[in-house]
Amino acid sequence: MKDENQLLNVSNLQTHFFTENGTVPSVDGVSFQVNKGELVAIVGESGSGKSVTSLSIMGLVEDPGKIVGGDIMFEDKNLATYTNKQMRKIRGNDIAMIFQEPLTSLNPVFTIGNQLREAILQHQNVDKATAKKMSIDMLTQVGIPRADKVYNSFPHSLSGGMRQRVMIAMSLSCNPKLLIADEPTTALDVTIQAQILELMKDLVKKMDTAIILITHDLGVVAELVDRVIVMYAGQVVEQSDVFTLFKDPKHPYTKGLLDSTPKIQDLNEELISIKGTVPTPANMPEGCRFHPRCPHAMDHCISHEPQLETMENGREVRCWLFDEEVMEHERQKSGNEGTPQK
Amino acid sequence: MKRFLIQRLLQLIPVLIIMTFIVFSLVYVAGDPVALMLPEEASPEDVARVQESLGLNEPFYVQYGIFLTNAVQGDFGQSYRYNQDAMSIVLERVPATMELAIASMIFATIIAIPMGIWSATRRNTFIDLFITGSSVLGKAMPNFWLGIMFILILAVNTQIFPVSGRGTFMHVVLPAITLGTAVAAEMTRLTRSNMIEILQQDYVRTAKAKGVSNGIVTYKHSFRNALIPVVTIMALQTSTLVGGAIVTEQVFAWPGIGQLLVQAVNARDMAIVQAAVFLIALLVIFINFIADVLYRLLDPRIKY
Numbered sequence: 001m002k003d004e005n006q007l008l009n010v011s012n013l014q015t016h017f018f019t020e021n022g023t024v025p026s027v028d029g030v031s032f033q034v035n036k037g038e039l040v041a042i043v044g045e046s047g048s049g050k051s052v053t054s055l056s057i058m059g060l061v062e063d064p065g066k067i068v069g070g071d072i073m074f075e076d077k078n079l080a081t082y083t084n085k086q087m088r089k090i091r092g093n094d095i096a097m098i099f100q101e102p103l104t105s106l107n108p109v110f111t112i113g114n115q116l117r118e119a120i121l122q123h124q125n126v127d128k129a130t131a132k133k134m135s136i137d138m139l140t141q142v143g144i145p146r147a148d149k150v151y152n153s154f155p156h157s158l159s160g161g162m163r164q165r166v167m168i169a170m171s172l173s174c175n176p177k178l179l180i181a182d183e184p185t186t187a188l189d190v191t192i193q194a195q196i197l198e199l200m201k202d203l204v205k206k207m208d209t210a211i212i213l214i215t216h217d218l219g220v221v222a223e224l225v226d227r228v229i230v231m232y233a234g235q236v237v238e239q240s241d242v243f244t245l246f247k248d249p250k251h252p253y254t255k256g257l258l259d260s261t262p263k264i265q266d267l268n269e270e271l272i273s274i275k276g277t278v279p280t281p282a283n284m285p286e287g288c289r290f291h292p293r294c295p296h297a298m299d300h301c302i303s304h305e306p307q308l309e310t311m312e313n314g315r316e317v318r319c320w321l322f323d324e325e326v327m328e329h330e331r332q333k334s335g336n337e338g339t340p341q342k
Numbered sequence: 343m344k345r346f347l348i349q350r351l352l353q354l355i356p357v358l359i360i361m362t363f364i365v366f367s368l369v370y371v372a373g374d375p376v377a378l379m380l381p382e383e384a385s386p387e388d389v390a391r392v393q394e395s396l397g398l399n400e401p402f403y404v405q406y407g408i409f410l411t412n413a414v415q416g417d418f419g420q421s422y423r424y425n426q427d428a429m430s431i432v433l434e435r436v437p438a439t440m441e442l443a444i445a446s447m448i449f450a451t452i453i454a455i456p457m458g459i460w461s462a463t464r465r466n467t468f469i470d471l472f473i474t475g476s477s478v479l480g481k482a483m484p485n486f487w488l489g490i491m492f493i494l495i496l497a498v499n500t501q502i503f504p505v506s507g508r509g510t511f512m513h514v515v516l517p518a519i520t521l522g523t524a525v526a527a528e529m530t531r532l533t534r535s536n537m538i539e540i541l542q543q544d545y546v547r548t549a550k551a552k553g554v555s556n557g558i559v560t561y562k563h564s565f566r567n568a569l570i571p572v573v574t575i576m577a578l579q580t581s582t583l584v585g586g587a588i589v590t591e592q593v594f595a596w597p598g599i600g601q602l603l604v605q606a607v608n609a610r611d612m613a614i615v616q617a618a619v620f621l622i623a624l625l626v627i628f629i630n631f632i633a634d635v636l637y638r639l640l641d642p643r644i645k646y
Contacts, residue, residue, distance in 0.1 A: 058551060060550055060551065087553075088554070088555065091550070091551055091553035092551060092552035093553055096551065099544060099547065099551075101544050104543065104544040104545060105544045105545055106545055107545040107549065107566075107567070108641070108642070110566075115548075118554060118558075119552040119553070119554075122553055123553065154642040154643070156642070156643045
């Protein structure tokens with residue numbers, strides 16, 4: 001399904017970590033696409049593989065991790081096969097990244113200006129004076145007052161929100177086609193979160209940059225993106241546009257995630273949570289990976305692993321509940337045994 | 343920066359006063375020098391006369407006051423062995439000690455920093471194991487043994503280097519390596535462990551995400567941060583070296599402060615001991631002051 005508009009096509013990506021205690025498949029057959037200028041979120045709990053997916057795209061998976069299979073097609077280049085040296089031309093230039101911790105993501109011993117212009121000097125053929133002008137201009141664009149003063153200051157003199165603005169300025173300074181934002185607002189307080197999201201949204205719209213937003217915060221998702229990819233235990237379990245997903249989640253895990261988000265209208269209700277935790281890759285359950293925590297688990301789920309199936313409007317779900325054949329079989333079985341499924 | 347420098351210099355004054363107090367007290371409790379200066383058959387009247395002439399019958403605080411007044415002027419009295427001003431004898435030895443200290447620090451730094459970085463960036467490889475292993479060995483070898491081995495192999499048998507003494511560049515090579523080996527071993531390990539820690543920092547990942555070269559990631563973003571604790575060790579080690587590399591100076595007959603100090607202690611030449619200890623302490627304070635200034639230059643977060 002290659003089309004003109006497509007920017008990134010990850011197919012069957014497998015990133016494994018080869019630890020002393022055996023191989024850990026953190027990302028296990030992940031596939032998704034991102035179009036030019038599209039805002040996509042990857043949602044999931046800690047340990048679902050969303051961060052490793054993004055680091056794989058950047059080619060920044062650290063030892064003992066390694067991409068062992070699949071393709072990462074960025075425009076017409078397969079980044080999965082790129083060497084570190086080749087990736088350096090892509091990183092910071094075509095694909096940029098913002099990290100979760102603005103407080104520790106900037107080098108404490110260099111000025112903001114030094115770190116900002118570094119990316120520009122690396123990828124664009126300009127002299128130092130021009131790079132400085134571009135950096136200050138970028139700082140102004142991300143809403144930093146007295147940008148020329150901030151240019152010469154050190155990270156420790158800025159607040160968390162300001163530092164994240166600097167990170168955004170840095171990542172967008174080379175006009176990337178894709179921006180990966182790994183929990184960019186998690187470490188910030190709520191009022192600053194909204195400002196940062198608004199800023200990112202404005203800037204990427206203006207620059208026509210696509211975003212992959214990695215988050216576990218569905219509030220952030222609703223605010224920013226067009227399309228959502230839900231990951232669970234190293235796999236994509238559901239993929240849908242944001243409105244459909246919130247209105248009609250299909251996968252039981254997605255439902256669980258949405259139910260566990262506090263809603264302002266029912267303040268008295270106890271917050272629902274998904275029982276259990278994400279399985280560690282070392283003891284991954286047989287069959288569907290979600291079945292031990294799934295309220296709708298059937299016998300079939302315990303032994304058979306579901307595939308990601310395309311449904312109407314291009315949305316995808318990995319769940320047996322939406323397989324007609326399996327459901328028919330289950331209905332007959334429960335009819336015979338007289339024990340109806342929940 | 344100017345204010346910081348003045349502040350630091352002012353802070354040195356109480357340190358210096360405490361130091362002179364300790365130097366003086368040590369010698370005061372070490373015993374009566376008059377007993378050594380006079381022949382055994384001297385009458386008690388003679389002893390008392392000499393004590394009075396030297397001001398030794400005054401109370402402790404008065405003696406300390408006199409000592410302090412003289413020390414401020416660089417006067418630590420006469421060495422009875424040399425019959426010369428003690429400070430000037432000690433000062434004659436300073437260039438030799440500094441030469442050896444600086445040469446061995448240069449040797450240690452040139453070896454240790456690249457080795458530490460190399461081993462950290464190739465963690466758990468053969469190179470890393472080799473470097474870590476060598477540094478344990480380097481730290482474990484006693485330097486009198488190492489010095490003698492160097493003399494035997496490189497000076498006596500092959501005659502590449504002179505056996506002992508001070509003079510040409512060739513003279514300083516063996517003692518500097520002897521002294522510098524343990525320092526290099528310690529610095530290598532410290533550089534390695536710091537680099538390993540820094541390489542996992544978020545800002546190193548940020549630098550990589552910018553697409554800059556491995557060299558910039560390692561040497562600019564990581565090493566600059568790893569250097570701060572390394573400077574501490576460098577300052578501490580230089581202090582030790584300045585304090586007199588006593589054993590090495592003996593082995594190589596190096597005419598430094600260490601050698602002088604040992605001889606002076608053996609001969610109870612207290613004027614020299616006081617002058618030498620005072621000067622060494624002064625040098626150590628000065629080195630630490632330089633280290634403080636370096637921290638400030640290396641890490642903009644440091645405020646005093």
